Amino acid sequence: MITKETIDKVFESARVEEVIGDFVQLKRAGTNFKGLSPFSDERSPSFMVSPVKGIWKDFSSGKGGNSVAFLMEHSHFTYPEAIKYLANKYNIEIEETEQSDEDKAITDVRESMYLVSEFAKTYFHNTLLKTEEGKAIGLSYFKERGFTAETIEKFTLGYSPEAWDAFTKEALGKGYKLEFLESTGLTIPKDDRPFDRFKGRVMFPIQSMSGRVLGFGGRILTNDKKAAKYLNSPESDIYHKSKVLYGIFQAKQSISKLNNCYLVEGYTDVIQFNQSGIENVVSSSGTALTPDQIRLVNRLTKNITVLFDGDAAGLRASIRGIDLILEEGMNVKVCAFPDGEDPDSFAKKTPYEELVNYLEDNSKDFIQFKASLLMDDAKNDPIKKADLIREMVVSISKIPDRIQREIYIQECSRIMDISEQVLVSTLAQLVQKDVSDVEKKHKQEQKTFEVVKNEDPVQPRKIDILYGLERKIIEILLLYGNITEEFEDVLLKTNDEGEIENVVERNKYKVFQRIFLSLQEDEVELANPLFRDIFKNLTSYYYQNETFSIEQYLMHLQPEFAQEITDILMEDERVVLHNWEGQNIFPKAKTESISQYVSETILTMRWYLVDKIIEEIKNSISTEPDSDNIESMSMAMDYYKLINSFSKKLGRVMSRYS
CATH class of the missing domain: 3.90.580.10 (Zinc finger, CHC2-type domain)
Structure with a gap:
């Protein structure tokens, strides 16, 4: 541990x-x-x-x-x-106590699959660098591709031996279970002799954004026509190819920093670009681009530049992904390489500065790119030109932002020499059709549910006042609990004439002490079980520790407590999120008068609880003619006087909560 x-x-x-x-x-x-x-x-x-x-x-x-x-x-x-x-x-040396075999054995299935995949990555990498077969076949191949030792290490490239079960034997010998070797797709079951899926292939580990190994891609090096050139891990609990981008782990920081992501097709395209000095590049690994992959990039940047091979057929097949990118509200540019070139080959022979300049000079807006690509087909054919224009408007219709749509309509009008009015009309029809399709789908989904008429009118949901007050007390403890403030104490003292009178004194308390003592004085315990447990834990922590740090406190809490505390602490950030100040709405900062804020909260809670007592007394009063309700009425009046004093202290008109 x-x-x-x-x-x-x-x-x-x-x-x-x-x-x-x-x-x-x-x-x-x-x-x-x-x-x-x-x-x-x-x-x-x-x-x-x-x-x-x-x-x-x-x-x-x-x-x-x-x-x-x-x-x-x-x-x-x-x-x-x-x-x-x-x-x-953060370059912190990890100190661990000695672990038992039981500690090392992880029962969670997904976690076991991650461990097996991590072992496989290390095994393939070591096989590439440290075995004769790996160096002669796998390492030679990567060097022929121009990959340096640093690049091979950065992407932990590997090699799976030609033997049928070399990896499986090694993994089983190290104590990894066959069920997890099979569930990750690394081993293929076959009666009593399971064998390696990737035998005789160079290996490309596929990692998540955090660096966890999800699966592998393997490239065969022989001319076996029966075998697939590239083979990927099958879908599993940890690997979903539609949700993964190759190279995202190595590219994430560069993407965020440069606010742009280059999207290519293959593993070697990503690796060669990285080696050339351009790190903000990822690959869909030969699969059609999916919305989940686009959203993965969208977390880091709003800008995608799609890099295509030079052949026209490949370009036309690939531009379908552009509409998906536009639908996600992202900005997309397209850059094509010269005929016969792909990102791998072009980056390999082009110096860094020339490569950067080429990408900048040849990255076109998707409208310009589609027009230049498809106009050769249309030429002077009016029907083909009309189809091209319609296709471009379809792409524009996918853009969620209306201002961007209008700008692209203007650009399309200029490029294709057609009136904006016609394009706007066509766009409106497409957008309306999309809306109608959504509404139609929604109505169909509604029909699948049985609609039951509720004879009783729907009652508005009653606000839980006590829940809100108790939550506010926890919030105050978290934000200001260790701060010392001056509070008013009302004491009973005998004056010179021997009469008892109220005397107001100002004394200093830590906020958590004031709240704790006030609740003790009222003999009140928080009603919500979770808030009650957090209150006890928090006040105990304050009494035992001179300083208070949210980070230190959270790290020792059970998940249920930590989640609720985070929710409470971040509630105020909605002010920032909704930009209220930008709308000339200025919420009062609680730090302006912490003692007043604490006192008001406690008084309001007392008011609410006393009000509930009055309700109980009123409900206990009998309506029978001979009933003696004098004592109950007297108690109610005393409590009303108490509420009146709360009202004066709070400086507002007395009102009822119930």
């Missing part, structure tokens, strides 16, 4: 905005950062990161927490793996 000292160092060093910034493109919003949710499909940012509090909150999915929680949610890390990832990121 990882020692407490190492975990403490990790939490002290990890900056939440830096950790999340490796996976999500963040933009500063006041003292915070915001970005698109990595957990849902959205176009308006609802993901907030607070460096001051050391936490994040995704308002679209409800998830939240600290740096470790993000890695566990986003990359499916276990707690120890998240700590190790952060330790590696």
Whole structure:
């Protein structure tokens, strides 16, 4: 197990905005950062990161927490793996206590598959570099492609031996279970003699954005016409090819920094570009581009430049993916290489500066690209030209932003020499058709459900006042619990005439002490079980520790507590998210008068609880003619006087909650 000292160092060093910034493109919003949710499909940012509090909150999915929680949610890390990832990121040496065999045996199926895949990556890489067969066949191939030792190491390229079961035997000998070798697709079951899927191939590990090995691509080096040139891992619990982009792990920081992503087709295209100095490049690995792959890039940048091979047939087949990119609200450019060239071959022979200049000079807006590509076919044929224009308008109709659509319509009008009015009319028809299709689908889906008429009128949902007040108390404890403030105490004292009177004194307390003592004085316990447990845990922490850090506190909490606390702490960030100040709405900062804020909250809660007591008394009063209700009425009047005093202290008109 990882020692407490190492975990403490990790939490002290990890900056939440830096950790999340490796996976999500963040933009500063006041003292915070915001970005698109990595957990849902959205176009308006609802993901907030607070460096001051050391936490994040995704308002679209409800998830939240600290740096470790993000890695566990986003990359499916276990707690120890998240700590190790952060330790590696911040160059912290990991100290571990001795582990037993039971500790090493991970029962979780997905985790076992990840471990098997990681072992396979290391095995193939070592086979490439350290065995005679690997060096003679695999390493020679990569060197012929022009890949340097640094590049081979960066992408952990490998080689799977020609023997039928070399990898499977090695893995079983190391204690890895056959069921996980088979479920990852590394081993193919066959009676009592399972064999290697990738035998005799050079290996390309496919990694997630966080670096976890999801699967492999293998290229055969012989001229066996019966065997596929490239072979990928089959779909599994950890590998879904439609949701993965090759090279995203190596490219993520460069994509975010340069605010652009180059999209290519093959593994070697990505590797050769990286070696040439252009790192913001990923590949769909020969599969048709999917919305999930586009959203993966969308987390890092809004800009995609699609790089195509020089042959015209391939270009026409590939431009279908452009509409998908436009539908996601992204900006897309297209760059084609000269005939007979692909990104791999062109980058291999072109110096870095020339390659950069070529990409800049030849990257065209998708409208210009489609026009230049397809006009050769249309030429002077009016029907083909009409079809081309219609195809371009179809692409424009996929763009969700109306202003962008109008700009592209103007550009299309200029390029194709056709009136804007005709294009706008065609566009309107297409958009209306899309809307009608959606409405039709929605109505069909509704018909699948049995509609039951509710005879009773729908009652409006009653606001849970007590829940809101108790939640506010937890929020105050978290934000200001360790701050010392001056509060008013009302004491009973005897004056010179021997009469008892109320005397107001001002005394200093820490906020958590004031709240704790006030609830003790009222003999009140929080009604919500989760808030009650958090309150006890939090006040205990304050009494035992002189200083308070949200990061340190969260790291020791059970997940249920940590999630609720994150939700409470990030509630205020909605102000930033919705830009209220930009709309001339200025919420009052609670720090302007913490003692007043605390006192008002406690008084309001007292008011609410006393009001409930009055309701109970009223319900207990009998309506029978001979009933004696004097005592009950007297008690109610006393409580009304108490509420009246609360009202005066709060400086507002007395009202009822029920």
